Amino acid sequence: MKSYAQMSREELSNELEALQKDYQSYVDMHLSLNMARGKPSSEQLDLSRPMLDVINSGSDLIASDGTDARNYGCLDGLPEAKKLMADMMDSKPDDMIIYGNSSLNIMFDQISRSYSFGVMGETPWCKLDQKVKWLCPVPGYDRHFGITEFFGFEMIPVEMSEEGPDMDKVEELVKDPMVKGIWCVPKYSNPGGVVYSDEVVKRLAALNPAAKDFRIYWDNAYCVHHLYDEEVEVLDILKACEAASHPDMVYKFGSTSKISFPGAGIAAMATSQANKEDILSKMTHQTIGHDKINQLRHVRFFKDIDGIKEHMKKHADIIRPKFEAVNAILEEYLGGLEVGEWTHPKGGYFISFTGLDHTAKRIVSLAKEAGVVMTGAGSTYPYKKDPKDSNIRIAPTLPPLEEIQMAAKLFTICVKIASIEVLMK
Amino acid sequence: MKSYAQMSREELSNELEALQKDYQSYVDMHLSLNMARGKPSSEQLDLSRPMLDVINSGSDLIASDGTDARNYGCLDGLPEAKKLMADMMDSKPDDMIIYGNSSLNIMFDQISRSYSFGVMGETPWCKLDQKVKWLCPVPGYDRHFGITEFFGFEMIPVEMSEEGPDMDKVEELVKDPMVKGIWCVPKYSNPGGVVYSDEVVKRLAALNPAAKDFRIYWDNAYCVHHLYDEEVEVLDILKACEAASHPDMVYKFGSTSKISFPGAGIAAMATSQANKEDILSKMTHQTIGHDKINQLRHVRFFKDIDGIKEHMKKHADIIRPKFEAVNAILEEYLGGLEVGEWTHPKGGYFISFTGLDHTAKRIVSLAKEAGVVMTGAGSTYPYKKDPKDSNIRIAPTLPPLEEIQMAAKLFTICVKIASIEVLMK
Incomplete structure (x- = not known):
């Protein structure tokens, strides 16, 4: 596969046209997805429901x-x-x-x-x-x-x-x-x-x-x-x-x-x-x-701490597939294009995506227009000023897996569009 | 009954001697009572135990x-x-x-x-x-x-x-x-x-x-x-x-x-x-x-608010007798002596006692030595400086009724001792 940097202006132009159609098909779905905040999903919160029984009216x-x-x-x-x-x-x-x-x-x-x-x-x-x-x-x-x-x-x-x-x-x-x-x-x-x-x-x-x-x-x-x-x-x-x-x-x-x-x-x-x-x-x-x-x-x-550790394994079982799904989609759709890198964390709540310079704001804005809210570009820097305008935080835990997959796919389209726009300037 | 102000020095001196014996009998009991803080009693807290059942693992x-x-x-x-x-x-x-x-x-x-x-x-x-x-x-x-x-x-x-x-x-x-x-x-x-x-x-x-x-x-x-x-x-x-x-x-x-x-x-x-x-x-x-x-x-x-009001009646039923017991004891032992006044609140958590000038610290100190902790004298004033050194806050809610009665009786003895000491100066 050719990276975008290796493509001619004409190839990029054709690619952009195709991407814009893809993008429009997402816009037409009127999505309302959120990959902005590091919030646990409802399924994760259910794990702790039994905690609400351990103190009751008869408790010491x-x-x-x-x-x-x-x-x-x-x-x-x-x-x-x-x-x-x-x-x-x-x-x-x-x-x-x-x-x-x-x-x-x-x-x-x-x-x-x-x-x-x-x-x-x-x-x-x-x-x-x-x-x-x-x-x-x-x-x-x-x-x-x-x-x-x-x-x-x-x-x-x-x-x-x-x-x-x-x-x-x-x-x-x-x-x-x-x-x-x-x-x-x-x-x-x-x-x-x-x-x-x-x-x-x-x-x-x-x-x-x-x-x-x-x-x-x-x-x-x-x-x-x-x-x-x-x-x-x-x-x-x-x-x-x-x-x-x-x-x-x-x-x-x-x-x-x-x-x-x-x-x-x-x-x-x-x-x-x-x-x-x-x-x-x-x-x-x-x-x-x-x-x-x-x-x-x-x-x-x-x-005790062992109880916490056991409990955290159940959280991991719920969110690991979401992290892996995002990674797989980024790999599938962005791999080899040289338009960005992303982290492969072994824990925590985020994937950090670093695109080409001057693309982050545009990516987040495109995603938003298509109904997917990302953390604001720049938010990961003091005064919300990312000097390269390249970093985006992806938070995959809150939405269900299918939504995450759809949001991640849309995200890759936005990355590609923004990258071509920058490369063609 | 003669007020202390009307008594001769000899009468006061005799009274003081009798009081000191009474006081010593309390000291000998090695009490550990507390009328210092406006804390609800355990019985009051039990009223809200059913609250611990309304949210459980099955709750919406x-x-x-x-x-x-x-x-x-x-x-x-x-x-x-x-x-x-x-x-x-x-x-x-x-x-x-x-x-x-x-x-x-x-x-x-x-x-x-x-x-x-x-x-x-x-x-x-x-x-x-x-x-x-x-x-x-x-x-x-x-x-x-x-x-x-x-x-x-x-x-x-x-x-x-x-x-x-x-x-x-x-x-x-x-x-x-x-x-x-x-x-x-x-x-x-x-x-x-x-x-x-x-x-x-x-x-x-x-x-x-x-x-x-x-x-x-x-x-x-x-x-x-x-x-x-x-x-x-x-x-x-x-x-x-x-x-x-x-x-x-x-x-x-x-x-x-x-x-x-x-x-x-x-x-x-x-x-x-x-x-x-x-x-x-x-x-x-x-x-x-x-x-x-x-x-x-x-x-x-x-x-709703009616639920709160009903609940507060149960609190009142528990603490009203304590307020009334303190008042009755102050009335019985201090009435007519002209050594202090106290409030008769219709609600809240405190009775405010105002003794003769320059007695509050001494009263609290006497009570403490006999095992009854009162709110520090002066605490009801900025910088803990009561200019007259006369105000003491009584908090009757926490201890059981019998303890409150005992503490209140001791308190009246301390008031009388401190008052005579001041009057005889």
């Missing part, structure tokens, strides 16, 4: 430490919830703070606390004369960038490789005392599916940032979200930071959002004792405690 | 608007939850934002947003050269004062009468553009049990604060928390503000914390459309949505 609602889960109190969470989430997040129960239903909310609040009150006695960021700067490995998670943009921080993109963020650049950038943090999704990263290598984790832990209040925001959102039997492991950053004598340099975040229910899970942070003390001393003014009945519900349903 | 979890309550999304809450909370909070469903399990958290976050990002385009409070000032009706709720102290605001006490805060003073104080808010607990106030009069509500709504971003923080925590059949009503502040052409001047807060479960209820804000838009535009960076399964659980259990 006293936690292992005697706390009545129904009443006020217990700022950092029930002991059994700490144990469960610690095992999942590769930490000790003592490291944990259990929160409500959203790890995004924890991250926002952590930045908000740092902004208003400062980290461990350092100047609150809102009182600094200069803008706070934040390192943003790209492509990355749009909602992370959304938080740091909202707070008015200057976001500095750092390129991702197959190993994690470009550590030469990170090491250089943290010499600036205004650099206060870095977003990391260390396993099956959003959207690239990258797994941080041991070397990257160790270099992160060994960082010597100029800012005492620099923190690694370690969003291990997909820690147990494997697509295959292979359980990819990432070196634990908190232990690595301890080993490098920087025990306070990291906040680890996790949740059961894509394990139990995205709307009604539990979320947690793991960090050093000193960080935890700093955080709780401030959090105590914000709330008396989070939902402890839901903490008990999760503990009694999953029982 | 699709909300009335088609939202899957299990998944991400729905930033401002499910329509049926808005309806339920709106009816409870005397508002329209459109006014509502449904949050997580804590209205304190909503208030903290609302102040935090105003501090970091400003209210409706006004300068963020953290960027102002001068200190934000906040009006604090006293005595008031310690956790309210805790938030505004934590943010470094200057808290200005405003005396409460039987009608609500001293409105002459409030009207004068809001001429200062640095005054950005006022804490209000309009019904069965914490701790005084005060119900705001129509006139006070109207004068609040008619305020012309110098600060455009001045807001009334209307914490209607006890809106349906009647002790008797009489359902005391308070004029709705949002409607009053609309009528006074100040529709954006108030945030109303409420929760089911003392209706269902303090640890696992739902909380809400009601406010104008313009405020709501301002808030949601910022909240969207903080979270994708709160726990919607718990919203459904509450709606399906209570069904």
Whole structure:
């Protein structure tokens, strides 16, 4: 097969004409499909329905430490919830703070606390004369960038490789005392599916940032979200930071959002004792405690980390075919054309597609006009500005398999059209 | 009976000696009782156990608007939850934002947003050269004062009468553009049990604060928390503000914390459309949505406002005898001695005791040494500074009736001892 680059203008022109007919046939179907958000499907959510039975009117609602889960109190969470989430997040129960239903909310609040009150006695960021700067490995998670943009921080993109963020650049950038943090999704990263290598984790832990209040925001959102039997492991950053004598340099975040229910899970942070003390001393003014009945519900349903792992295999069985179907269709229709590359993740929620320069916006726009919503082009970059306009995040989990297949086929047509348009300019 | 003021020093001295023996007999019992926090008792919490059955593995979890309550999304809450909370909070469903399990958290976050990002385009409070000032009706709720102290605001006490805060003073104080808010607990106030009069509500709504971003923080925590059949009503502040052409001047807060479960209820804000838009535009960076399964659980259990009212009667039946027992004991042991006054609330969670000047700390300390924990003296004032050192908040709901009686008796002995000590100085 000839790649598009090898084709003459006439060949491209003929190809474009044929593609436009194909495209029109999709438009005529009046589709309404969505590959935009990393949401579990209804079938996946059904897996956790039995969780709704483990707490009922007859249940013992006293936690292992005697706390009545129904009443006020217990700022950092029930002991059994700490144990469960610690095992999942590769930490000790003592490291944990259990929160409500959203790890995004924890991250926002952590930045908000740092902004208003400062980290461990350092100047609150809102009182600094200069803008706070934040390192943003790209492509990355749009909602992370959304938080740091909202707070008015200057976001500095750092390129991702197959190993994690470009550590030469990170090491250089943290010499600036205004650099206060870095977003990391260390396993099956959003959207690239990258797994941080041991070397990257160790270099992160060994960082010597100029800012005492620099923190690694370690969003291990997909820690147990494997697509295959292979359980990819990432070196634990908190232990690595301890080993490098920087025990306070990291906040680890996790949740059961894509394990139990995205709307009604539990979320947690793991960090050093000193960080935890700093955080709780401030959090105590914000709330008396989070939902402890839901903490008990999760503990009694999953029982332990093995219960979570078993449960995640059922998720994998549902979503793996969707990932594989997208891959097969991209391979079948785009293979050899040299119009783009895409990732083959072993876990997580996304496939990252990188097309020719200056095609991403056009592809997403074509798909939208034909009734398929993709994540906005540029969303995987700070300020939604993809300098090459080439990256698109594909989220295959939510729609049923047949819809995913149809959406993926349409997507390939859009890729081809946009690519020819660029090549013929 | 002679009041203490009428007694000679010798009579007082004899009385003190007898009291100290009584006191010692309590010390010898090694009590461990708690009248400190406004927490529901275990018996009250049992009332909501059936709520844990209304959502189970077989439940329809699709909300009335088609939202899957299990998944991400729905930033401002499910329509049926808005309806339920709106009816409870005397508002329209459109006014509502449904949050997580804590209205304190909503208030903290609302102040935090105003501090970091400003209210409706006004300068963020953290960027102002001068200190934000906040009006604090006293005595008031310690956790309210805790938030505004934590943010470094200057808290200005405003005396409460039987009608609500001293409105002459409030009207004068809001001429200062640095005054950005006022804490209000309009019904069965914490701790005084005060119900705001129509006139006070109207004068609040008619305020012309110098600060455009001045807001009334209307914490209607006890809106349906009647002790008797009489359902005391308070004029709705949002409607009053609309009528006074100040529709954006108030945030109303409420929760089911003392209706269902303090640890696992739902909380809400009601406010104008313009405020709501301002808030949601910022909240969207903080979270994708709160726990919607718990919203459904509450709606399906209570069904409607009548369900809530019926439920609250059962609460009242449990806690009314405790309030009455405390009152009877205070009357029996302190009546006629002229050593203090106390409130006779028709709802809410507290009795407010006001002793002789310079006795509160001593009373609380005596009680503590005998094994009865009271709310810290001064807690009902900003910076925990009660200028007269005379107010003590009594929280009778948590312990069983017999323990409350014992604690109340001990309390009267402590009051008498502290009063005589002051009178004999």
